[in-house]
Amino acid sequence: MARTRWVSDTRPPVPVPASLADAVSTGKPFAGADALAAGLVTRYALRVRYHAIFPGVYVAKGEPLTNWDIIRAVGMWTPSDAIIGGWAAAYLHGETSYSGERVRGGIDVFTAAEPRPPRGIRKRSLRRPVPDEDICQIGGLRVTTPARTAVDTARWIRGEDLRICVIDSLCFTTGTSLDAVAAAAGRMHGLHGASTIARLLDACDAGAQSPQETLLRLRIERSPLPRPTSQLEIFEPTGERITIADLAYASAKVAIFYDGRHHRDPDQWRRDLRITARLTDLGWQVVRIVKDMTSDEAMRHITNAYTRAQNRPRA
Incomplete structure (x- = not known):
């Protein structure tokens, strides 16, 4: 993954996918093959004025990118079955205490496909499909629901107190109940860490504001x-x-x-x-x-x- 300039982006904007032409003209992420096919760029321009942040996904050189830009670029690279999860999903749901910084450490993608992920993307292989109840759409991307995201982000970090804080933050931000988180954890029975998170829920408080x-x-x-x-x-x-x-x-x-x-x-x-x-x-x-x-x-x-x-x- 090429070096990317991040800009301050503490709260996600309302995701409004730009058209291909808009993305090319403003230097935001776009699929290179689609832009070539549409005649929006030449191969020479693609090589000189843009760089690939993921295979086949380009941005203008020197263009500062927000978290949302990077997540959208990941969505362009991922296979059709992919689901954005973890901190990126938390960010898209509006969680502000942790996700804004942690999403920059890498974006989690659930997929059963085989492509080797480039730097900046963590592939989470699926032992079984993510249930439909745990998937939603944001800005044209398939994303884990707040309840499933709470379980995933908590089980992928260490420290009981931090896990409780993350669950509280996601629940408060999204208006998700602890019962919904428990149900999501139940659907994940057998997955690493899911039972640990289920046991922590009695110590959580969905009304905690920070x-x-x-x-x-x-x-x-x-x-x-x-x-x-x-x-x-x-x-x-x-x-x-x-x-x-x-x-x-x-x-x-x-x-x-x-x-x-x-x-x-x-x-x-x-x-x-x-x-x-x-x-x-x-x-x-x-x-x-x-x-x-x-x-x-x-x-x-x-x-x-x-x-x-x-x-x-x-x-």
Whole structure:
């Protein structure tokens, strides 16, 4: 695979396949044979102005390419039975915490065909066909569904916590339930790692909005504290919703928030202050965890808040 200039591409665009003529004129990936047959390029131009990033698939020399461009180019190279999976599928489904970077390490393709994949493509040989329930289409490409993608990406990486974070991230991003992931894992019975992922699902939370939130929840669950409720809605006495706590102990009135980067925005920061003030007025212990806190520091704040709530005189 020729050297490719990547550009910042943190969120996938809506995939709109360009026409062959558009792809050639803008330097995006195109099938060389099709462009020659259509008279859009000459063999001399193909050799001088373009280079092959995969066999038979060309782009303009020096053209920076996004993740979507590379995935589309892979789709042009792959056999007709191919299914895009792994991090590339996660990226196409909109997962943003991991896939944007990891897809650059190589694109996974399920196929029963025999061609040797070029550099940049990992062929995942099929012991049995991917079930129809686990295949969808995005931008003209056959792609594993979010549930199947969650199982695959998790089983192909190491580390229990990372696997849980990846499953949580894909489920939250795509609105996929853990039941759907369990069903996909069940259809993969006998495949390497599928049963391991199925056993992890009890520790997952499809409502977790970030890997940091997932890691915080796991740390709490492994402590002497009881398991918190995730994504708890908290209301005014009038019934108007005040906020949704990332994690909470409803009966003890402890609300825990993981404040990520977007909470540094001045408007969001002011909203957070108002929410904290209102919850405090209503008798809640409010804990706000930020990135720079150590794990021990975060747990100390949460434990102290829970202890204060438990020792509070009851009305």
